[in-house]
Amino acid sequence: RRGNAESLDEQIEEIGYLVRVDRAATGLSDDGVSLGADQVVPVRAPRIGVVSGRGVSVTSFGFLWHLLDRQVGVDHHRIAIGTLPRIDLAELDVLVLPDGRYGRQLDKRTTEAIGGWIERGGLLVAVGGAVEWAVDNRLVEVERWQAPDKDKSGDNEVVELTPANRPIYTPGAALRTELREHHPLASGMSSAPAAMFQGSTILLPSGDPRKDLLLVAETDPVIAGFAWPEAAERLAGSLLVGAHPRSRGGVVVFAQE
Secondary structure: OOOOOOOHHHHHHHHOOOOOOOOOOOOOOOOOOOOOOOOOOOOOOOOEEEEEOOOEOHHHHHHHHHHHHHHHOOOOEEEEHHHOOOOOHHHOOEEEEOOEOOOOOOOHHHHHHHHHHHHOOOEEEEEOHHHHHHHHOOOOOOEEOOOOOHHHOOOOOOOOOOHHHOOOOEEEEEEOEEEOOOOHHHOOOOOOOOEEEEEOOOEEOOOOOOOEEEEEOOOOOEEEEEOOHHHHHHHOOOEEEEEEEEOOEEEEEEOOO
């Protein structure tokens, strides 16, 4: 009871339907680590910042806000993108970048600050267009599918812009996926979820099961919706969700919302 509020009994009653609570007369144990010993590390809630403002998709920010605030109930801070150069990132554990266009909004100095923050233990969560920004600025080692450059073909080679070698826009399709079930971010998921896909940006898997969390199924990936045959072939096996460690921190990428 020491160090807890006077409302401890009421708080225990509130969680009683979730867990079984037994009272102990002492924190000392006959075997193993005693409660309150130096080996016991307190766990605090993560300090989360979600970026909004110019260049950030309002619908992407909206769904993330609803997820954290209404569905999960996790405390977080809304951070206007224009204030990022002035805030102390050390006060955050997690920085969430919704889908959007960040190239013109975040200058080199701010980008380098975010990179240093990740190196020191910060976790960046990038969604959609934020992943492209992170890749372009080498904050995460993820590669995108690139169409052949007809201007750089060598020895008089002519690259014909056929559907097989040019970006193809997918207007909207539900995809069958493969899930790395033993990954920590897959905790609680009993099966691979269907994933929505829209656009033409396709992320390539690293081949490392510790980094590739959710992939598009290799065969018959389209469950519903529409995707051109060439797009469906290119989507097969592509990366949807990945977790990439970097020094003491890391980057989690979501190819789609």
